[in-house]
Amino acid sequence: MKKIQVYHVDAFTDQIFGGNAAGVVPEAMGLNEHDMQKIARELNLSETAFLFPSNDENYDYVVRYFTPSSEVDFCGHATIGLSWVMAMAYGWLEKAPQIRLKTNIGVVPVEWSMQQNKLNSVVMTQVAPKTKQFEVDKEEICRVVGINPRDIDDKYPIRLAYTGNWHLLIPVKDSKAIDASVPILEELKDLNLKWNITTTHLFSFNSFDERYKIYTRDFAPAVGIAEDPVTGAANGALAGYLVLENILDSKTDHEFTIAQGHATGRPGEVAIKIIAGKANPTIKVGGKAVISIHGTINL
Missing domain, CATH: 3.10.310.10 (Diaminopimelate Epimerase; Chain A, domain 1)
Known part of the structure; x- marks a missing residue:
């Protein structure tokens, strides 16, 4: 039996049960599309983000996003949620001023916005409009x-x-x-x-x-x-x-x-x-x- 770490994160809010809930699987190594789709369906949130480690110096993780019914190329609130998890639970706040995510639409950097030495918000730069x-x-x-x-x-x-x-x-x-x-x-x-x-x-x-x-x-x-x-x-x-x-x-x-x-x-x-x-x-x-x-x- 394989135990997969999973988070529910309420994004675009500082209040629990507010904003938009996203699923985050920070260690998705070994999961295939069938696994990811079933996990997203089980969590039954609008999107779940799956992170895979990167060997490329241009980005830190590869991210894929799934709704309960299909894969989508990009999801904003799940990106906010996964970045918050990586900053607060996986030490990225101390590692670097940002985290770089390779998505289906390109690399999306997410920066930390600090206030009184605490994480106040996360800010993603989206691809060209x-x-x-x-x-x-x-x-x-x-x-x-x-x-x-x-x-x-x-x-x-x-x-x-x-x-x-x-x-x-x-x-x-x-x-x-x-x-x-x-x-x-x-x-x-x-x-x-x-x-x-x-x-x-x-x-x-x-x-x-x-x-x-x-x-x-x-x-x-x-x-x-x-x-x-x-x-x-x-x-x-x-x-x-x-x-x-x-x-x-x-x-x-x-x-x-x-x-x-x-x-x-x-x-x-x-x-x-x-x-x-x-x-x-x-x-x-x-x-x-x-x-x-x-x-x-x-x-």
Whole structure:
């Protein structure tokens, strides 16, 4: 019998049972795809991250991410969670100022943000952002997502955006309209699969709280997740969209906080930093985390 160490980590929060829970398997050596998929299904969290040691000096670990139903190329909240585990439980806080992760989309470095000599948050640099047109009938997309067409904020375009996965971004006038959304999940799943979209992300600049610049919700039935409480990948893609679509000044750095998870009873905060660049902006996504469970799986 092989005993596999496993952690549950609540990411993008400093409160247990808040934010978004991720599974983390820090020592995945010897596990194959079948094993990883079964472990992810058993943990039944939106994503579980599996770490493999690296012999390459350019990165410290190889990471793979699985939902209960499939592998995904990248997951933001699981990256926050695994980095917190490696810093706090595996000594990386003393080893180096960052940890470098080789994912299916490239190398993602994660830095430690310290406060009074203690780990305050972890900050990942996502891959270069991209956007592209998405031709869809507004009435139809509103029907599938479950919002009133009058609640679409026409000041901003509906787009596909990417910092590792493609996300459908839908601007909404206010947070109340976002919270009222009741998507038709089977039809949304079909739509996302057709366009190779990982999640559908609703966002509004009219948040319920002035501390937050943006409020969001995220639906991911195409990868087996009805609603993802707090999403690092989708909010990173949203940050890239804001600059690439000239909603925010591309020549200026930006820092702000996104609120998500309140509709699911798991409130979280995503810290966004956009660094202006000549070719592409650099998108940094940060957050706190809490280790809620540590145990073993008897494989």
